Amino acid sequence: MPKSHGSDIDALIQLLAKLPGLGPRSARRSTLQLLKKRDSVMVPLAHALMNVADKVQICEVCSNIDTHNPCHVCEDVRRDRTTICVVEDVSDLWALDRSETFRGQYHVLGGTLSALDGIGPDDLTVDSLIERVRGGEIEEVILALNATVDGQTTSHYLAEKLEEFDVKVTALAHGVPVGGELDYLDDGTLAAALRARGSVSS
Known part of the structure; x- marks a missing residue:
């Protein structure tokens, strides 16, 4: 041919x-x-x-991808330093920030726990998240993980790890369908989910 x-x-x-x-x-x-x-x-x-x-670099604070280190989000002094929104991937961070509803800090885990794929806590940025919370400035941790089985498993694991700290642990609620991925949701749905977040039980 x-x-x-x-x-x-x-x-x-x-x-x-x-x-x-x-x-x-x-x-x-x-x-x-x-x-x-x-x-x-x-x-x-x-x-x-x-x-x-x-x-391009990986942010040493939140693991976002940017051409600056720390990234533009972490360097923004206008953001709320008392709240961290934990996401699975950089695409989720970008999706949530695009909604312009959340004005706090972020933390990218780099995935979710998955026994099937052999992904454990050491394969994610769990330790650096704990260190950020241990700093004492954080008052709320929002677990904005995808509504999948692995996402829910990871949320429960993180909730247990954060029990020793005096922080409020919440999760996205209404608007995120089971099995849904944040990067594919529209801005209005993401904004509603953030506003309707609730406490996470371990």
Whole structure:
């Protein structure tokens, strides 16, 4: 079968196809659009990618991904320093912050406990969360984990670990469906879930 494009373009298509939501067909369409808009989109995109690739870091405080360390969220002096919202992944942090409802601090666990996948507490940022709470400034910890079996298991585990501290432990409530993932929820649903959070029983 004859090739309609060169190997360099084919390599770009294959790389784009690895992105979430882009299969081979979508990757081909995206590549074609980039090629057609080389000066206005493709070249600036390439520069932006290289710039971020050189600067991207994991925040030493909350494990967010940013080009600054500490990240922009942790450096923001306008945020409430007495509340931490614990999330599973960076995408969840971005989703919640996009709702502009929560103005406290965040903590990214890097996943959830899963016996099936062999993920235990040492594989997550549980220890650094405990250290942040031990500092004494935190008054409330919001467990904003996905409403999955592993998410609920992790929430109960964290609630038990936090029992020794004088902090209020709450969780997202109404608006988050069982099995739902935060990154796929709309801003209004996320805002309602944050406002309706309740205490977590261990």
